[in-house]
Amino acid sequence: MTKLSRADFEAALVTTHLPTLALCVAQAAGDDALLSGERPVYDFFGDGMGGFSEAFQARIRAEADRVLWPILSGAAQPAPIPAPARISKMIDWIAGGDVPAHYLPFLEEELMLDGVDRRAPEPIYGGPRMLGAAAARQLSAIVIGAGMSGLLAAHRLRQAGVAVTILEANDDVGGTWLLNRYPGVRVDTPNHLYSYSFEPNHDWPEFYSQGDVLLGYFQRFAGHHGLYAITRFGTRVEEARWDGARGKWRVGANGSGNGGTLALEADMLVSAVGQLNEPRVPEIPGRESFAGPAFHSARWDHAADLAGKRVAVIGTGASAFQFVPEVAPEAAHLSVFQRTPPWLGPTDNYHEAVPDAFQWAVEHIPAYDKWYRFWLFWMLTDGILPAVRAEEGWNGPEGTIGPANAEMRAALVDRIRAQIEGRPELAQHVIPTYPLGGKRSLRDNGVWLSALQRENVALVTTPIARIEPDAVVTEDGVRHPADVLIYGTGFHASDFLRSYRVVGEHDADLHDRWGGDARAYLGLTVPDFPNFFMIYGPNTNIVVNGSIIFLSECATTYIVEAARLLAETGATALSVKRDVHDAFNARVDAENARMAWGQPGVTSWYKNTHGRVSQNWPFALVDYWHATRRPDPEEFHLVPGPRAAAA
Numbered sequence: 001m002t003k004l005s006r007a008d009f010e011a012a013l014v015t016t017h018l019p020t021l022a023l024c025v026a027q028a029a030g031d032d033a034l035l036s037g038e039r040p041v042y043d044f045f046g047d048g049m050g051g052f053s054e055a056f057q058a059r060i061r062a063e064a065d066r067v068l069w070p071i072l073s074g075a076a077q078p079a080p081i082p083a084p085a086r087i088s089k090m091i092d093w094i095a096g097g098d099v100p101a102h103y104l105p106f107l108e109e110e111l112m113l114d115g116v117d118r119r120a121p122e123p124i125y126g127g128p129r130m131l132g133a134a135a136a137r138q139l140s141a142i143v144i145g146a147g148m149s150g151l152l153a154a155h156r157l158r159q160a161g162v163a164v165t166i167l168e169a170n171d172d173v174g175g176t177w178l179l180n181r182y183p184g185v186r187v188d189t190p191n192h193l194y195s196y197s198f199e200p201n202h203d204w205p206e207f208y209s210q211g212d213v214l215l216g217y218f219q220r221f222a223g224h225h226g227l228y229a230i231t232r233f234g235t236r237v238e239e240a241r242w243d244g245a246r247g248k249w250r251v252g253a254n255g256s257g258n259g260g261t262l263a264l265e266a267d268m269l270v271s272a273v274g275q276l277n278e279p280r281v282p283e284i285p286g287r288e289s290f291a292g293p294a295f296h297s298a299r300w301d302h303a304a305d306l307a308g309k310r311v312a313v314i315g316t317g318a319s320a321f322q323f324v325p326e327v328a329p330e331a332a333h334l335s336v337f338q339r340t341p342p343w344l345g346p347t348d349n350y351h352e353a354v355p356d357a358f359q360w361a362v363e364h365i366p367a368y369d370k371w372y373r374f375w376l377f378w379m380l381t382d383g384i385l386p387a388v389r390a391e392e393g394w395n396g397p398e399g400t401i402g403p404a405n406a407e408m409r410a411a412l413v414d415r416i417r418a419q420i421e422g423r424p425e426l427a428q429h430v431i432p433t434y435p436l437g438g439k440r441s442l443r444d445n446g447v448w449l450s451a452l453q454r455e456n457v458a459l460v461t462t463p464i465a466r467i468e469p470d471a472v473v474t475e476d477g478v479r480h481p482a483d484v485l486i487y488g489t490g491f492h493a494s495d496f497l498r499s500y501r502v503v504g505e506h507d508a509d510l511h512d513r514w515g516g517d518a519r520a521y522l523g524l525t526v527p528d529f530p531n532f533f534m535i536y537g538p539n540t541n542i543v544v545n546g547s548i549i550f551l552s553e554c555a556t557t558y559i560v561e562a563a564r565l566l567a568e569t570g571a572t573a574l575s576v577k578r579d580v581h582d583a584f585n586a587r588v589d590a591e592n593a594r595m596a597w598g599q600p601g602v603t604s605w606y607k608n609t610h611g612r613v614s615q616n617w618p619f620a621l622v623d624y625w626h627a628t629r630r631p632d633p634e635e636f637h638l639v640p641g642p643r644a645a646a647a
């Protein structure tokens with residue numbers, strides 16, 4: 001074993017995350033004395049260090065030296081992993097208060113303090129509840145999409161013993177990270193959290209790493225778990241059809257890597273095509289007439305040279321927010337066409353490299369990686385949800401929906417104003433009028449507003465009237481000359497599964513059924529579509545709380561448990577009951593209507609053309625976790641198969 005250096009340890013104590021370090025000390029010492037001092041404060045506007053007094057900070061560091069260095073230098077052993085009751089206490093401490101009891105099993109599973117991956121499924125076959133040996137037909141599944149969710153589902157289903165084929169339209173895995181290659185693309189969930197719970201990475205180069213790093217992570221994941229070998233690349237699914245007589249999904253695809261067509265079948269169908277994979281380019285009059293390069297952010301034209309050009313960008317959502325500051329210094333002139341400004345969430349370390357000393361701590365200090373991830377998880381979890389829920393009878397300031405929302409608005413507006421001191425006239429354009437939480441707020445380290453204040457950048461807020469070969473013309477008749485046109489205009493998010501047809505029982509066509517208003521039970525399953533599951537389906541997007549990977553892990557647990565239910569009961573198919581589905585959607589709609597994003601007048605990709613919020617999960621993360629532990633057989637029609645009949 002390499003000897004660790006004292007100098008590295010001392011450097012780690014300087015850059016360390018103090019709440020994390022305090023817990024590592026308590027855990028390694030087997031003694032909670034340190035935790036009876038101060039408790040961390042979760043302050044949205046703070047430094048993320050827990051807000052400890054100087055004296056307490058010094059005490060944590062001194063205790064770390066006393067307890068951790070002997071362990072790291074090989075002179076002592078850490079105390080055993082704490083018992084569950086103690087872990088609960090430690091969770092309470094780092095969460096800064098008493099965590100409600102129903103959170104604890106969920107948080108302990110996420111924390112993985114003992115390194116045990118509790119979400120890894122038990123093998124389905126050979127288990128005590130299986131029917132006789134004759135019943136052991138191996139289930140198969142087709143997973144559509146090899147992005148973050150599809151890779152995850154395939155891996156977990158295989159761990160459980162299901163035979164899986166992945167169909168992927170692109171030539172590699174990675175989904176959104178493969179396709180979004182625009183300058184400045186990076187994750188905007190902290191990277192030590194944006195990873196599979198069971199596949200941590202100690203080497204993130206930045207706190208919010210760039211797209212190629214993320215792509216590398218998912219490629220490595222696919223490589224380690226043998227997922228390349230079960231994926232048919234260059235294969236675009238056209239249609240999936242349920243064959244009730246045989247209890248199989250039949251999938252027709254184009255391409256199959258050699259330009260031909262492909263027909264496959266499986267017991268289960270898992271759609272993992274995401275919500276944000278079909279670029280949306282608005283129908284602006286004259287769009288086709290534009291003479292220069294014109295492209296969408298998710299299909300960046302790297303051959304287009306922007307240097308010294310007049311560039312027009314339409315949109316100021318999460319994508320434009322990342323590429324505009326990159327394009328601005330290169331272009332001769334940049335016109336940014338904004339319809340609605342984004343809210344800006346303070347994130348000083350957004351573009352910062354993870355210091356070596358910090359990485360050293362993540363790598364070497366026992367349990368540091370776990371508790372740090374936990375801190376991020378809790379910080380982004382359900383705590384902020386009440387601030388984006390409308391309070392009944394609230395009649396506070398315009399653009400607010402409750403007291404916490406109003407307080408945060410005021411603080412954020414102050415921060416915006418401070419950034420535009422030299423250009424106060426910009427305030428009317430960059431301070432949102434809709435409530436905080438109405439759209440996804442973006443991570444602000446000052447780069448966005450300074451880009452908009454550059455001399456060669458114009459923020460245009462007059463609506464666009466038309467596009468001409470060399471200009472974008474606004475409704476006031478002003479021509480904004482452009483050589484290159486970039487659409488940062490988002491995706492066909494509400495048009496779930498837009499790229500293929502799904503036909504269920506009684507020839508029910510999923511898109512006809514939805515009529516542009518996609519709904520599912522838990523975002524996962526739809527009546528009359530047996531053995532069909534979606535990940536990141538309707539109403540499973542999160543706006544303010546957590547990482548989307550967490551929801552995909554929950555959904556995957558549910559799908560694997562559905563496979564187990566099929567295997568253990570010998571049923572051919574399970575199909576969710578309509579009343580269960582409808583009652584769930586009524587609950588979701590009622591709650592979404594109370595949220596900032598559901599308020600009348602707030603428009604975003606979260607609402608479909610019917611005005612219904614079809615994207616977002618309005619409840620706490622813990623509720624999704626509890627709801628997706630396993631399918632409740634009472635909520636499904638189970639179609640008996642030959643095995644069940646024989647049993």
Ligand code: NAP
Pocket residue numbers: 185186187188189276282283297314315316317318319320322337338339340440464488489490491603604605
């Ligand atoms: P988006 O959030 O839907 O933003 C689209 C932008 O285009 C909005 O500013 C929209 O204005 C504007 N727009 C649309 N049609 C327009 C028109 N006809 N005229 C003028 N403006 C128009 O799309 P996105 O930025 O690609 O982001 C989509 C989602 O992807 C994000 O919310 C996030 O969940 C995800 N994302 C994540 C990351 C990350 O983690 N790093 C990065 C990028 C994206 P309005 O607001 O007025 O509609």
